[in-house]
Amino acid sequence: MKKLLDNICQAIGETPMVRLSRITKHYGVEGNIFAKLEYLNPGFSKKDRIALQIIEEAEASGKLVPGQTVVELTSGNTGTGLAIVCRAKGYPFIACMSEGNSMERARMMRALGAEVVIVKQKESSKKGQVSGEDLALVEEEVQRIVKEKNAFRADQFKLKGSINAHKYHTAVEMWEQCDGKIDVFVDIVGSGGTFAGCAEKLKEYNPSIRCYIVEPEAAAIYAGKPTLNEGRHKIQGCGYNMILPLIDETLIDGCVQVTDDEAIDAARNLAKLEGTFVGFSSGANVAAAIKLLRDKEKGKNIVLSLNDSGLKYLSTDLFE
Ligand SMILES: Cc1ncc(COP(=O)(O)O)c(C=O)c1O
The missing domain is CATH 3.40.50.1100 (Rossmann fold)
Structure with a gap:
């Protein structure tokens, strides 16, 4: 135990x-x-692991500094993990999520102290079915916020921490x-x-x-x-x-x-x-x-x- x-x-x-x-x-x-x-x-998902790994690797390399805002695109799970880790470590966190994902996730991230930005789906898209095109719209919003806030992008699609969490643990x-x-x-x-x-x-x-x-x-x-x-x-x-x-x-x-x-x-x-x-x-x-x-x-x-x-x-x- x-x-x-x-x-x-x-x-x-x-x-x-x-x-x-x-x-x-x-x-x-x-x-x-x-x-x-x-x-x-x-956070009730495996993505807590990568949230912790990405933040700790960024701290170690100096890419994330105390008090800096963290931003990421999420279907809800990475965002929940990041909300938990950022709260514990004192970083403000903004999650960008498609409106196609279930709304329990947004509520949970907000309860954990995150700011949640919901991005509209393509007109032809359906709730509960997030396509690559819907994700591209969320990506645009993430890039805009990162620039505006000079934030650290906890990029789950590119950063090695996304692999290392699972490789090391x-x-x-x-x-x-x-x-x-x-x-x-x-x-x-x-x-x-x-x-x-x-x-x-x-x-x-x-x-x-x-x-x-x-x-x-x-x-x-x-x-x-x-x-x-x-x-x-x-x-x-x-x-x-x-x-x-x-x-x-x-x-x-x-x-x-x-x-x-x-x-x-x-x-x-x-x-x-x-x-x-x-x-x-x-x-x-x-x-x-x-x-x-x-x-x-x-x-x-x-x-x-x-x-x-x-x-x-x-x-x-x-x-x-
Ligand atoms: C519920 C759920 N299943 C599977 C995955 C895919 O995991 P990975 O990003 O490691 O490929 C995710 C990623 O966010 C997820 O939230």
Whole structure:
């Protein structure tokens, strides 16, 4: 058990790992899924880890100075992590989020002391489905604020901290918690930081571990598939249908596509069968693992992350 902590930043990471045996039984597949319960971080998502890493790397390099404003584009989870870390360390924080993301996230960031700027979606876009084009509008607003405030941009799509958090911590914990018995790692990508950090470290431990990128079926750019429904899907926080600067493509051993319905079905079963109450992207990771256990990776041990809490989706149709 962790000792008495001096501040909330020290509560980030060292999340439990659970074997999803009821899920594998329900879907009738051979093999194991080991799930890292990242929704148990203080901000209820894995993105707390990168928030802390990015801020601490910026402090160490002198790119972030005491009292300087921090700004970032977020689907809500990185922003929540940054709100927590910035509050603990005394930096003002501004989060820019698309109106397409669920509003519980904006409320939570504001409650944590962040300023939240909501950016309108493209006219043709839908609530709950944030496209790459919607994200580009948020990016414009972020760049404007960074200039105006001379702020530090905690850029989750470009900064090494986005990879390092998972390379130095998440992957090390996975390896230790599974006693090294890992054959496969799967991960749905947003910034690609989790995939890049975990794949790099896991392959360092054992080069034969296969690392698969998970993508929404509608936005499977790494798989080279045609874009469907203009790249729109319900899996918030990921699947922006763009090539990601953080990902070294030599780390990718394969791609798996998941539909909204498959992700939703898996998320509902995670809650009902395993007692793990998580969001769309966690469902997508598990749905992808099930596909691999049915076919290419039958009987293997697959490790993945349950990325954020189902509480962040109560205003959506996930648990209707
Ligand atoms: C819920 C959720 N799932 C998955 C991801 C993707 O993680 P990464 O940015 O490490 O690729 C994110 C990123 O914000 C997220 O919020």
